[in-house]
Amino acid sequence: MATLEHILYIAHRPEVSDGKIKWVPDTIVRTVDRLPQVFWKDGKAWREANLWALEMARNRNVKLSTAISVMEHLHKYAEWLEETDIDWRHFPITKVERVLVRYRGALIDARDRGNLMPSTTTARMNAVIRFYRYAAGRNFISREAPKWQDRIVTISYFDPVGFERTMSRVTTDVSIPNRARPGRRLEDGLLPISDQDKLDLLQFASTNASRELCLMLMVGFYTGARIGTILTLRTTALDNAMPDPKLPNMWLLPVGPGTGIDTKFDINGNLMIPQQLMTMLRNYATSRRHLDRVVRANGADKSLLFLTRFCKQYKVVAVAREMVDLRRAGQIVGLKFLQKFKFHQTRATYGTWLITLCLMCMEVKAAIEFVKHAMFHKHESTTFGYITFAQNTKEKIELDKLFTEAFLGLSDHLKSAKGA
Structure with missing residues (x-):
């Protein structure tokens, strides 16, 4: 071959x-x-x-x-x-x-x-x-x-x-169009997962995946960073991160051109990292496991937060291989949602959660502006997709609740009529 x-x-x-x-x-x-x-x-x-x-x-x-x-x-x-x-x-x-x-x-x-x-x-x-x-x-x-x-x-x-x-x-005439699938989708055509599925995945990954992959998933779920950004995070950036003056228990980590951390479209900005996650990342950066890999790494790789067991920079394909193993193991123990789970859904999950919180405490325009910068969107139209999805999902949940109540009422009515 x-x-x-x-x-x-x-x-x-x-x-x-x-x-x-x-x-x-x-x-x-x-x-x-x-x-x-x-x-x-x-x-x-x-x-x-x-x-x-x-x-x-x-x-x-x-x-x-x-x-x-x-x-x-x-x-x-x-x-x-x-x-x-x-x-x-x-x-x-x-x-x-x-x-x-x-x-x-x-x-x-x-x-x-x-x-x-x-x-x-x-x-x-x-x-x-x-x-x-x-x-x-x-x-x-x-x-x-x-x-x-x-x-x-x-x-x-x-x-x-x-x-x-x-x-x-x-x-x-030999191109293959990528037709849009029915239903609403977010960036890259992916959907978020539920809060419970997120917690189940992180708990399962903590004992069935490498420490590196588990932390990568947490960064994806709680910062919305793309995989390219996560794989180029550097320990020097963690040291230079500053507390957010407006949000307590939140840190701002500079990313983009000039920082050594990649972003899509080379957008500069600050990645928002919760205090608890920042503590976990810093603890890992000073752990014996990480330092042993840093000693054997070459050149600029020494400053990377995530290094493979071969002491080299993680590539997307390496993460994909680990995700395949994690999905297989998770399905065996009953985590059925892992069958089609993709790493980038961590970003969709974060974006949906963040926009939902923003809409609860600010106007739509302010929410779009905040989430756009938090997720490094190039265009507001991408951010607006999250608002449409969040509002549509809420309507579906309310409709489902009403349908269930109506169905149960009809069922009780039929039972009563049959008994009579």
Whole structure:
């Protein structure tokens, strides 16, 4: 099977010395750590895809995490190519035989069987299409090859201040749209979990997961931080955190560009951390378990709060693996909600809880402003989604209560009539 490896890329340049060519490190070109590279099962590199990864990684406008994510999708595509024994440049006249058409069908089948999330299906196909656009632009494949048919679609949307806008974009007939699911959803299409499920999960994780994963879940549930922010928290930031002058028992921890802690869209702000959680994080930072890992860590990793047992920075994929084990163990003991639980639901749970509290003590406009800054939303429309969801959920709970009372009353009436 094709493999995905991460290498340390150091650029070299030829240098002639004593009539011989030597390759020496090029100090002008930036070094790339953990550059993703795909290799076929025979050990040969997928040169075209790997060159694309290198160009993305060396582009300062593209984050390395983006290049890694795209190459993970291409790795899955390479595995499928080897399973089906088809060349990635196979574009015959017959449409159903074209490699992209066949792969699109395979992805849809996997999605419909429940093996792939709809969002993952869409992202995987989009990554493959992006690669083929790059390959055609570099003449790795013929530009005239019948890969797909482009078409322009117009999308209507509302900007942050409420004006309706339209934009045009190019799509293809092999793209896989990610249709919105029925019902209300929050960020990334996820739902919060109940307070009781949250407490059950944290209690179960405290004895059945690593100390690191348990703390990560607590940070997610009680600060709303994204996984990218949590994995880059640093002990130096904990030391520099300041008490919130307006909220007692709350700490403000600076995050964003310049702090060493990542945020989506590179937004600067202060992460609100409750006193009890701050105490737990600081105790962990000075624990023997953490300090042993710090001693064996390298360079900038030494200041990270969360280090793996290999004394390296946690990656999202490592957290995902631990979550798989936790979900399996939890379902065995009856925590059925864990079957579809995802880490990012910690953020949705926090946001719903926070907006509910805010609406109890302030006006809607003030609540939106407060929650927007607390959760580092780029647009108010994202925050407003939490208000709509919270209000809609409350209405559903009240409606359910009335329906239950009415049903029980009808049941009693039928019993009385039957007895008569």
